[in-house]
Structure formats: structure tokens, C-alpha cells
Amino acid sequence: MDTFEGLLHRSAHTYDASCTDAAHHGKSGKQPAMTRSAGFESPEAASAPRKTLEKIMKIVVIGGTGLIGSKVVKNLRGRGHDVIAASPASGVNTITGEGLSEALAGANVVVDLANSPSFEDAAVLEFFTTAGKNLFAAERAAGVQHHVALSVVGTDRLAQSGYFRGKIAQEKLIRESGVPYTIIHSTQFFEFLGGIAQSGGDGQTIRLSPAYFQPIASDDVGAAVADYAVEAPRNGIVEIAGPDRVRLADMVQRFLDATHDSRKVVADTGARYFGAELNDDTLVPGANPRLGALNFDAWFSQSQAAR
Numbered sequence: 001m002d003t004f005e006g007l008l009h010r011s012a013h014t015y016d017a018s019c020t021d022a023a024h025h026g027k028s029g030k031q032p033a034m035t036r037s038a039g040f041e042s043p044e045a046a047s048a049p050r051k052t053l054e055k056i057m058k059i060v061v062i063g064g065t066g067l068i069g070s071k072v073v074k075n076l077r078g079r080g081h082d083v084i085a086a087s088p089a090s091g092v093n094t095i096t097g098e099g100l101s102e103a104l105a106g107a108n109v110v111v112d113l114a115n116s117p118s119f120e121d122a123a124v125l126e127f128f129t130t131a132g133k134n135l136f137a138a139e140r141a142a143g144v145q146h147h148v149a150l151s152v153v154g155t156d157r158l159a160q161s162g163y164f165r166g167k168i169a170q171e172k173l174i175r176e177s178g179v180p181y182t183i184i185h186s187t188q189f190f191e192f193l194g195g196i197a198q199s200g201g202d203g204q205t206i207r208l209s210p211a212y213f214q215p216i217a218s219d220d221v222g223a224a225v226a227d228y229a230v231e232a233p234r235n236g237i238v239e240i241a242g243p244d245r246v247r248l249a250d251m252v253q254r255f256l257d258a259t260h261d262s263r264k265v266v267a268d269t270g271a272r273y274f275g276a277e278l279n280d281d282t283l284v285p286g287a288n289p290r291l292g293a294l295n296f297d298a299w300f301s302q303s304q305a306a307r
């Protein structure tokens with residue numbers, strides 16, 4: 001695993017992550033098998049107990065109460081890091097700036113997992129632009145050494161969508177911030193399938209694109225984000241995706257059937273994805289993404305068992 005050597009001088013302690021694997025990966029102590037991009041660990045090495053001494057860091061997770069944020073906070077705390085779960089609920093607001101400089105004081109890493117409360121076009125753009133400006137002013141003042149953000153596979157191909165114009169603006173601010181960074185592009189979460197269904201219309205029949213995508217479980221996303229947060233900044237984009245490439249309309253129908261929802265999906269090549277036209281390449285990752293372990297069936301049984 002890449003270690004974040006540049007942070008050594010600010011790290012008071014080291015921690016052998018192999019000692020408490022059970023605490024990080026559930027009662028079984030098994031780490032989910034994840035595959036890694038070419039040039040990083042082999043799948044075997046990625047699933048083997050960690051031998052690397054991980055430097056203990058102060059890590060601020062913006063949006064630390066959200067779906068992915070709460071998993072990342074739990075994972076990093078389990079590895080011994082000093083983690084702040086920052087969100088308006090805990091008095092840290094990237095839009096008003098409230099609590100930002102206090103939360104970031106002495107922080108090594110900031111992980112931005114916030115999302116816009118409104119998905120209306122202008123509101124999303126305003127959210128990611130204002131949040132990015134406030135966040136980077138505070139990060140530069142605090143001397144933060146690594147900014148990690150979660151975005152979406154294909155963001156640059158989705159500019160017809162107001163939501164994705166917001167994500168494009170967020171990524172531009174990251175690249176121009178002067179703070180070393182890693183942008184993680186994830187495919188759609190399985191947890192978002194209901195939202196995608198909702199986007200296809202109000203009635204009994206919904207229209208969705210049959211374009212390919214490669215959905216991933218939020219547990220796998222959380223584990224990947226936590227790993228990248230403690231590694232060296234890539235100053236570029238890494239991609240993560242689920243194990244199977246499937247057609248979006250088919251997967252949403254499968255989700256509706258599994259949840260005993262009687263709505264029917266009509267595959268429509270002209271149906272837009274949150275305002276953007278899709279083709280079979282738009283939502284899928286490039287070569288060698290890091291792959292999540294959970295396929296739809298495994299995710300669905302796990303999510304049902306947790307209810």
C-alpha cells in the first residue's frame with residue numbers, strides 16, 4: 001500500500017493496522033476482497049492482512065454524517081486515526097463557513113463527502129462552488145496536505161445535466177486549489193437505485209436508458225475512500241466500480257422486483273439520465289478501476305438483513 005510519507009513529520013504515532021482487522025472489517029475480521037488498479041496492490045495483496053504501519057493522522061470528513069461519510073468515519077476511527085465527522089449537524093458548514101477553521105486546525109487530510117441538499121440545477125452549482133471556495137481557503141490556511149473528494153464516473157461526459165455541472169465545477173476548484181488531492185470517481189451506489197427509478201417518471205411505467213453502468217455498494221465505496229484518504233495524493237482521478245457491468249434499465253427493474261414494487265421499467269434509448277443523454281460508455285469506468293466485492297444479490301441480502 002502507498003503510505004503517506006509526506007505526513008510523517010506531523011504524525012505523533014504509528015499504528016499496525018493488521019492488529020485490529022476484526023475491528024475494521026466486521027465481526028468476522030474478513031476484509032472484503034477488492035481489486036486494485038494496475039500499478040497498485042494485486043487482489044491477493046489487497047485482501048491480505050495489512051502489514052504496513054499506518055501513520056496516525058487528523059482527518060476531517062466533511063459530510064461525515066452522510067451515507068458514505070459515516071462509513072468512512074467509522075473505518076478511519078477503527079484504524080486509529082483522529083477523525084472529525086463534520087457537517088451542519090456538528091456545527092461545521094461549508095456554505096456559511098461556520099466552524100470550518102476550528103475543525104481544520106492541525107488537520108492532515110480533508111475528505112469531502114458532502115452533497116447538495118437540493119438537486120435543482122442552480123442550487124447544486126451554487127452549493128459545490130461556494131463550498132469549494134470556503135473549504136480551500138480554510139485548507140490552505142490550515143496547511144492541509146491532502147484533499148480527497150468523491151465524484152462520479154463519467155462526470156466530464158455528463159455536462160448536459162445540471163447536477164453534473166455542479167460536480168464539474170467542484171472538480172475544477174479542486175484541481176486549481178493548490179492543495180494536493182485525490183478525486184475518486186465512483187459509479188452509482190446500489191443504494192441510489194430507488195432514486196434512479198424515481199427519476200424515470202411518476203406513474204406505473206417508468207422510462208430509463210438501457211445504457212451500461214456498473215453499480216457499487218456503499219460499503220465498498222466507504223472502504224475505498226478510507227484507503228485512498230491515508231495514501232499519498234494522486235493529484236488526479238482514481239475510479240471505483242461494482243463487480244458487474246449491467247444495463248441500467250434492467251438493474252432498476254431487478255431492484256423494483258426485489259423490493260416488491262409493481263412499477264415496470266421501459267428501456268428507452270432516448271431517456272436521459274438526470275438531464276444527460278447516455279451511450280454505453282458514458283457511465284462505465286475506464287481500464288482497471290478498483291472493484292467492489294458486493295454484487296447486487298450480495299448487497300441486497302445484506303441490506304435486507306440489516307433492516
Ligand SMILES: NC(=O)c1ccc[n+]([C@@H]2O[C@H](COP(=O)([O-])OP(=O)(O)OC[C@H]3O[C@@H](n4cnc5c(N)ncnc54)[C@H](OP(=O)(O)O)[C@@H]3O)[C@@H](O)[C@H]2O)c1
Nearest residue numbers: 063065066067068087088089093094114115151188189192
Ligand atoms: N449517489 C450516487 O450513486 C453517487 C455516486 C458517485 C458519487 N456520489 C457522490 O458521493 C458524495 C456523497 O454522497 P452521499 O450519498 O453519501 O451523501 P448524503 O448521504 O446525502 O450526505 C450528504 C452529507 O453532506 C452534508 N452536508 C450538507 N450540506 C452541508 C454543508 N453546508 N456543510 C457541510 N456538510 C454538508 C450532510 O450533513 P447533514 O447530515 O448535517 O445534513 C451529509 O453529511 C456526493 O458528493 C455525491 O456526488 C454519489
